[in-house]
Amino acid sequence: MAKRGRVTKARPRAAPKRTAKANRRASNRTAVKARAPAPPAAAQQRLATPVLSVRASPRVTLENWSNGHLGAVVDFYRFDLGQPSEGAKKRVLALKDGIRLAALGGRAAADQEVARVVRLLARKGLLEYPLTRMAARAEVAIIEPQMADYWPHVAKLANTDTLVLSRFAYLRRRSSEMVLESPRAGALIRIIDPAIATMLTMLATPQTVGTLRKLAGFPGTELLGLLVDCAILFKVDGPGDDGRRSREGDETLVMWDFHDLLFHARSAEGRQANLVGGAYPHLDSIAPPPAIRPSWPGERIDLKAALPAPSETVSPAARLFRDRVSVRDYDNQNPVTLAELSLFLDGAARVLSRWESPLDLEDGSDGPMLDYTRRPYPTGGSAYELELYVTVANCAGLASGLYHYDAGAHTLTRIPAKPEQLSAMLDFAQFAMGADGRPQILLTVTSRFARLAWKYSSIAYALTLKDVGALLQTLYLMAADMGLGGCAVGTSDIDLFEKTTGLPFHVEGPVGQFTLGRPIATDEAPDALPTQT
Structure with a gap:
């Protein structure tokens, strides 16, 4: 035993001698370990869960008017947003860059003022909702409302819940972007992270939430909940349930073909945010087609000569x-x-x-x-x-x-x-x-x-x-x-x-x-x- 007040170090034991056979085994284990591939980055470090935010649509300009009111300007149209307090104004003007959606739930007077203005903008369809990994400031997806009063709701999901892709959902290119849509949805999803497309491919067959969470670059259960709320995904009983038509909705919905419901929703107003009506979208690039088709070449038969007498012409x-x-x-x-x-x-x-x-x-x-x-x-x-x-x-x-x-x-x-x-x-x-x-x-x-x-x-x-x-x-x-x-x-x-x-x-x-x-x-x-x- 060491004496009180004096620190002593234990003498290290001598390593036992290994036989030649043991040396060969150790050498083999080292070589195998060196040849093994490194685990993927997603497995080495769990990605941060994306956070849902709200911000003004790119076509919206928020202004602090001289009369003390806040205003929104969209395509030369001006909307009066009221006269909130100065603190609330600053937060509303910050919608240009976005604020966390969860921050709108406060009970303070300023919080309520901000929430009121945000809801007013939402009713007019002037907001969008990005999902962002905050640590890397990387957007995963952006939710774009297609109905004027859309507000994002995240359906609650458990790991054991089984989801499948709706037969009305579709991916398409819009300019240089990829968007996920459905005629039944109140919003479309602008996809930024390619991992979402991989997940959607898997969801052509039923998958449990727990299985999806194991995917590299999993975009988060919040996105799944938003897709369920938009009827782009829906729940089925289990992996053995193939998600046929009868599982997705009432018997009237069962009878709709994909292209018919899409045409119905996209050829009228109310369930889309696209420009509708006489906007002359090709004015600057294509000449207007004539009212009467140019005649076909060849022999022509004059039908006027075959008309009866003028008094009998018009019945x-x-x-x-x-x-x-x-x-x-x-x-x-x-x-x-x-x-x-x-x-x-x-x-x-x-x-x-x-x-x-x-x-x-x-x-x-x-x-x-x-x-x-x-x-x-x-x-x-x-x-x-x-x-x-x-x-x-x-x-x-x-x-x-x-x-x-x-x-x-x-x-x-x-x-x-x-x-x-x-x-x-x-x-x-x-x-x-x-x-x-x-x-x-x-x-x-x-x-x-x-x-x-x-x-x-x-x-x-x-x-x-x-x-x-x-x-x-x-x-x-x-x-x-x-x-x-x-x-x-x-x-x-x-x-x-x-x-x-x-x-x-x-x-x-x-x-x-x-x-x-x-x-x-x-x-x-x-x-x-x-x-x-």
Whole structure:
């Protein structure tokens, strides 16, 4: 034992002598260890979990106005964001670079002010949400809202949850970027980290969250939760569940083909952030195509010589076709009456007859009994999947509101709707037409898509658009025959209609609109048709 106050060192033991055989084994182990490949960087060091932030969209400029208010400028449009405190202003202006989304949950007055302005910007679709590995300041993905009031929600996931990619999800190149989209999603994902594409490829078959977390460069469970919230991913029972159509949604969604639902969502407003309408996107690069196609070369047959005498040329039906014009402005001092609206719907859309017939199967047996109707306009397979919803702004004898037209009973049923929603629908139609005022009556044509998709593959949505065209022409001709004015509206807001009626856009959604009213009286005679020589 060492004496107190004195430090002593133990004498090292001599290493035992190794035999030649032991020396050879040690040498082999060293050589094998030297040849072994180094583990990947992802395995050596776990990547930091990405953090979700919020920032102003690149097309938005935030300004501190001279009157003390904050403002947002987008494509020359100015939005007043109110007058928060100076501390809150600084934080809002920092949205240019982004702030953590979690920081908006504070209870302090300044926190609430910032949250209010951020929510206001979100309702106008002026924000985006980057996922960033903060330590390296490396963005993994950016969530871009496609619906005006989108707000990111992260679905809670456990390691044992099994996920699979939606059949409506797709990757595409947008300029120099890769984006992940779905017609069912409220946002698209701009992919920056290539590891996400690898993960999505795996998710073509069901994968547990625990399995995905083992991937090199795993982008984080927060991204998975966002994709589930956007219906780009969905949960299944387990790896053995193949995620077929019936697992993804209700029976109406099951009947939608991918391209049909995509066309429905991307050819109207409400579920996309792309430019819609007459924007002349090719003005600077392509000459405008001519109104009349250049003639084919070769012998021409003059049909004018085959026309009957001038007095017999124009039949009543042909005159009605030629009198048809689009009327966008109406006489609000002399509105359409309820009696006129009833006659208009009776002549253009009412059920004329109804019958049933069994489905003939290929083996000669009878399938289920199918019911059919006949109406004044044609549709594919006598499906008559189209419905009419009547938004009334000014109709003598009928209160303002939203109604459904029952074509079988020839009745109107009022649908509860908020005044601001009705105003938004009427304002939308006015803007789309470029009219000076609201329409007196707005007819929204919807499609019960399942009625066609139950029978037709690949062409169901194309058929419903053809049917809309036939109905719109019928509405035009009926209006002309009654001396009323009508105008087809080029687009509609499918999200606004869903919120107003509560009908999911994939169950029954707008595919056309038509305004109706009394034309403004004029002493001028209609322009004569040009003489063709």
